[in-house]
Structure formats: structure tokens, C-alpha cells
Amino acid sequence: MRQFLRQNSLGLVFGLLFLIVLVGQAFAGHADFNQQQLTEGLPPVSLGRYLTSASFGVDVLENWQSEYLQFFLYIWFTVWLLQKGSPESKELDKPGRETEREQKIGAFADADSPKWARARGLRLWLFSNSLGLVMGLIFVLSWAGQSIAGRAAFNEEQLGNLADPVSWTDYLASPDFWNRTLQNWQSELLAVASMAILAIYLRQRGSSQSKPVGAAHTATGIEG
Structure with a gap:
């Protein structure tokens, strides 16, 4: 234990x-x-x-969807995009999906590699992109859940104010939905950008999210 x-x-x-x-x-x-x-x-x-209640549901889901959007974008963008000096970036000479040898797939799989790393075709593609796909799916589902719960909470307020309720499609175009959505997106994107840039110059000894304390500011893609 x-x-x-x-x-x-x-x-x-x-x-x-x-x-x-x-x-x-x-x-x-x-x-x-x-x-x-x-x-x-x-x-x-x-x-x-x-x-x-819809009020509790929308408060929870609007945060979940923004978190998983952050992970989804970060996973996919870091395949191609680089940040010199950041441990959050790959090495500057390794943009893209990398070779089968580097990824240890197919004939280059190790003895303890996952079974699907040796597969071909659709199974290999799914496994090769499974992390991003699952994060993206959770984002879509939680965002959809936010829109449903948000509409219910919004309509409760509408009825309390003796106003007409709105349809789901009308709610998707409403300021309430996009205010809830964008206020979370901007904070998550700022956090990711801050981490990628601040980690160039700042250190946290022993953390996998930081470069070694003595590493040069220009060292890229290495972790402590």
C-alpha cells in the first residue's frame, strides 16, 4: 500500500x-x-x-470545459509550436510528429511498449492521438453540458423576472453564454502562456515543470 x-x-x-x-x-x-x-x-x-439545480451544474461545467480546452489546445499546439528556453516546449529541432523510431512505434516499438504501438492503420492513429482526442471530447461534452445547464439557469431567472424563456439555440447566441465561456477561456490561456514564458527565466528545484536550476535560460525542452 x-x-x-x-x-x-x-x-x-x-x-x-x-x-x-x-x-x-x-x-x-x-x-x-x-x-x-x-x-x-x-x-x-x-x-x-x-x-x-442548473445553477450548480453550470458553475461546475463552465470551469471544466475551459480546463479541458486548455489541455486540448496545449497538447495539439506543442506538436508544432515551440518556445525557446521553455521546458514546456519540445527541443527547437524537433517540431512536428517525429519519426517512428523517435516515437517507438511499429517496428521500433520496445518490448514493453503498449500493444497498439505495434499496430497499423486506424488503431495506431487512434492510439497516437488518443490523449488529444479524449481531452477534446471531454471539452465538447462539458461545454455542451454548460450550455444546457446554463440555459436552464438563465430561464429560471427569466421566469422570475416575468420574461419569456429562450430556446437552446437562442441561448447559445446570448451574451450570458458567451460571458460565462470567454471569462474562463481567457484565464486559462493566460495561465498557459505565463507558464511557458516564465519557466524560461524562473526555476523550481526538483519540479518536472521546471528546468534544472543551473540550466541556461536558452535551454529548451529539458526538465528538472
Whole structure:
């Protein structure tokens, strides 16, 4: 068990932090929602009712979709795009998809390479792009979920204000949907750009996201 925890500590810790923060968001969001209910002269709702509400759903999903968009773009862009001096970039002479030998696929697969690394055709293509495809799929699904939950929450406000509800397609073109979407996108893109550039000049000793402390600022594609 101790060895399992040590070898999987990064995923386990982030998974635990995710659950703690999600629970915290649920309680904080519930309190905020009920505060708004009381301000508007409406009765408060139970925690269970809030957790199944469109308000909670859209708050969660609008953040998920932006995070997975960040990963999706980063995975695909770093195939071709480079940043001199950044550990977040590949080496400057290795843009593109690289050779089969470098990728250890087909005849160049190692003894312990995944089975699909030895495949050909569609199976090899799917496995070769599986990380980006899955991240992209999660982004699309969570963005679609945000649009559905967002429309429901928006229509609840519309009805509360004695206004007509809107259709899903009308909501997709609404300022509310794009405000929720773009405020998350801009923060994620800024974070990625900041990491790629700041890691050129700054260090974190022992971190896989940083160059070795003594590495030159121009050293590219190496990690500590």
C-alpha cells in the first residue's frame, strides 16, 4: 500500500484536493444561492435541491470545459509550436510528429511498449492521438453540458423576472453564454502562456515543470 501511494501520489493528491474543493464549492454556492433567494423574497432551498439545480451544474461545467480546452489546445499546439528556453516546449529541432523510431512505434516499438504501438492503420492513429482526442471530447461534452445547464439557469431567472424563456439555440447566441465561456477561456490561456514564458527565466528545484536550476535560460525542452 505504501508503495502504491508513493507511486501514485500526484494523481491521488490532486484527486483528493478536487473532491475537497468541489465539496467546498457546493456549500459555498448553496449559501450564496440561498442568500440571493432571501434577497428576492423567495424561500431557501435544501443542499440536495441545490446540488441538482442548473445553477450548480453550470458553475461546475463552465470551469471544466475551459480546463479541458486548455489541455486540448496545449497538447495539439506543442506538436508544432515551440518556445525557446521553455521546458514546456519540445527541443527547437524537433517540431512536428517525429519519426517512428523517435516515437517507438511499429517496428521500433520496445518490448514493453503498449500493444497498439505495434499496430497499423486506424488503431495506431487512434492510439497516437488518443490523449488529444479524449481531452477534446471531454471539452465538447462539458461545454455542451454548460450550455444546457446554463440555459436552464438563465430561464429560471427569466421566469422570475416575468420574461419569456429562450430556446437552446437562442441561448447559445446570448451574451450570458458567451460571458460565462470567454471569462474562463481567457484565464486559462493566460495561465498557459505565463507558464511557458516564465519557466524560461524562473526555476523550481526538483519540479518536472521546471528546468534544472543551473540550466541556461536558452535551454529548451529539458526538465528538472
